[in-house]
Amino acid sequence: MRHLPDSPSLGFLRKEAKDLLAALRESNPEVSLAEAQRTLAVEYGLRDWAELKAEVERRMLEAPVVPDGLAEALATTFGLGRVIKEASPVSFTPMGRCWSITTDEGRWLAVTVYPWITADQAELGTRLRDAAVAAGVTAPTPVRSPEGRLIETVQEQNWRVHEWIEVGPSPVAPTPTAVARRVGEIFGTLHSLALPTDVPIHPYVMMRKSEAEWDELLGRARAAGKPWAEQLAATFPTIRDLDRIKADFDGAEFILCNQVINPENVRLSHNDQLVVTEWDFAGSLTPEFEVAWALTHWALRPAVNHAAVTAFRDGYVDTAGRWPDLTLSSFGTAVTGWLNWTYNSICESISPTDPDHANFAERESTDLLKHPMTPASLNQLLACASA
Numbered sequence: 001m002r003h004l005p006d007s008p009s010l011g012f013l014r015k016e017a018k019d020l021l022a023a024l025r026e027s028n029p030e031v032s033l034a035e036a037q038r039t040l041a042v043e044y045g046l047r048d049w050a051e052l053k054a055e056v057e058r059r060m061l062e063a064p065v066v067p068d069g070l071a072e073a074l075a076t077t078f079g080l081g082r083v084i085k086e087a088s089p090v091s092f093t094p095m096g097r098c099w100s101i102t103t104d105e106g107r108w109l110a111v112t113v114y115p116w117i118t119a120d121q122a123e124l125g126t127r128l129r130d131a132a133v134a135a136g137v138t139a140p141t142p143v144r145s146p147e148g149r150l151i152e153t154v155q156e157q158n159w160r161v162h163e164w165i166e167v168g169p170s171p172v173a174p175t176p177t178a179v180a181r182r183v184g185e186i187f188g189t190l191h192s193l194a195l196p197t198d199v200p201i202h203p204y205v206m207m208r209k210s211e212a213e214w215d216e217l218l219g220r221a222r223a224a225g226k227p228w229a230e231q232l233a234a235t236f237p238t239i240r241d242l243d244r245i246k247a248d249f250d251g252a253e254f255i256l257c258n259q260v261i262n263p264e265n266v267r268l269s270h271n272d273q274l275v276v277t278e279w280d281f282a283g284s285l286t287p288e289f290e291v292a293w294a295l296t297h298w299a300l301r302p303a304v305n306h307a308a309v310t311a312f313r314d315g316y317v318d319t320a321g322r323w324p325d326l327t328l329s330s331f332g333t334a335v336t337g338w339l340n341w342t343y344n345s346i347c348e349s350i351s352p353t354d355p356d357h358a359n360f361a362e363r364e365s366t367d368l369l370k371h372p373m374t375p376a377s378l379n380q381l382l383a384c385a386s387a
Contacts, residue, residue: 001367002043002170003264003360006089006097007063008056012169016040017049020172026307027174043173045363064089064097071101073154074110078161079146081105092356096157100164107164108143112157117280122150122160125279128195128256135189138275140165160280167267167275173301175263180308182274183298184315186261191287192320195256201249202283205259205333209343214239217346224350231369232346241375242339247289247332254284262297285333291316291323292330293337295381296373304380313385326385331378338373 005012021036037049046052071087074080081103087110090098096112113122129139140162145152152159171179209217214236221229258279265278299308317323324330345364352358 001045001363002040003091003093003363004044004055004059005091006059008059010053010056013040013052013056016169016172019169019176023172023174023176026177040172045367064092066099067155070155071099074099074101074159074161075103077145077152077154077159078108078143080108080143080161092360094357094360097356101161109140109162109164111160111162113151113160113280115158117151117158119149119151121282122280124197124199124256125258125282126150128190128193128258128282129276129279131193131195132186132190132258132276135193137186137189138269138273139279140275140277165269165275167269167277169268170263170266171268171274173263174303174305175298175308177307177311179268179274180298180305180311181315183261183266183294184312184317185319186274186276187287187291187294187312188316188319188321190258191255191290191316193255197254197256197284199284201254201285202259202281204340205285205336206247208243208336208339211240214343217343217350220350221346226349226365228366228369235369235372238372238374239339242335242373245328245332245335245375245378247336248329249286252286254286256282257285257287257290258282259285259290259293261294286324287320288324288326288330289333292326292381292385293334295385296331296334296338296378299384300373300377300381301371304377304384306384309381309384323385326382328375328378328382331382335373335378338368342368342372 017033017037017040020040021031021033024031024036024039041048041052044052046055066087071083075083080101083101083103085102087099087101090100090109095114098109098111101108101110126142133139142150143161143163144150150160218229218232221232258276258281260278260281261276265276267275267277269275295309295312298312299305313323345361345368348357348361349365352361
């Protein structure tokens with residue numbers, strides 16, 4: 001599901017609608033702009049274009065207010081200079097809210113990070129990011145504090161800061177073929193780097209919840225009166241079928257992979273370049289498993305996008321030289337990621353940490369249950385990717 005920024009503009013949305021119209025017309029030349037606008041509104045979790053415009057107007061009037069002293073504390077901690085303008089909200093993510101900070105030395109983007117993203121983890125991601133940028137991938141430039149740290153604690157939260165760059169929206173779904181090809185080129189470039197790594201595979205892509213834990217979650221959802229509780233129950237057969245798809249790492253040779261280059265972590269720049277905005281989740285994986293994971297994010301919504309798969313593969317092969325051998329097992333880490341993201345989103349929806357997280361998780365839960373990953377869709381992806 002797409003999420004609106006904190007200060008959206010109708011001009012921004014009109015461009016997204018036109019981008020979506022072009023993408024939809026790749027498979028159906030008869031699609032109208034009005035249909036594209038309605039489809040975009042649905043992607044934002046709203047009924048139609050009129051409701052989307054009303055939500056934009058509401059957000060413009062009710063923009064979040066920066067916590068007292070936050071901008072100044074961040075500027076001091078990261079050595080950004082003297083704040084000369086009130087900080088403005090940018091967007092809310094599962095990790096928290098991002099802020100734009102303007103000082104006498106420039107403009108910066110401050111982002112919160114999960115507690116498990118340690119200094120060592122941030123350095124790992126920056127190692128991959130720096131090598132990727134040297135190879136031609138576009139990414140924001142991280143800022144180190146005067147002490148040389150990438151992460152600092154300010155007002156009881158962990159923060160990172162990047163130099164500000166002007167970017168546009170995330171790519172639309174279905175993914176346009178030109179975008180899919182460029183995404184494939186990015187993955188091919190990163191995998192060609194083949195940076196060695198000895199860090200363990202992150203538990204998030206390895207460990208799954210038991211059937212008993214899912215049953216307990218359903219009970220909590222019902223007790224909380226969630227409107228989608230029975231939809232969760234109806235998804236259980238699919239979850240059991242997905243759980244049979246396991247990742248086989250026997251003999252695997254791991255390299256350092258980004259692991260989260262999905263549409264939410266990519267932005268279109270003014271010259272239609274793709275900007276990869278997130279690197280802190282980097283870790284050990286293989287090209288085979290990351291390519292399979294990528295296909296589920298770039299070619300599975302709203303349905304299997306055969307043209308996008310082909311374009312992604314062409315871009316990947318042009319840069320990496322070869323296409324990895326994929327089997328259904330290759331989607332094992334993608335399945336684990338989807339199951340854990342669904343489970344955690346529902347948990348956050350039931351017991352949110354604050355109103356912002358509550359709204360985010362509720363919308364995510366509704367969307368995930370409405371459009372679940374399925375073994376059938378993965379088999380379709382595999383067939384298309386192997387053709």
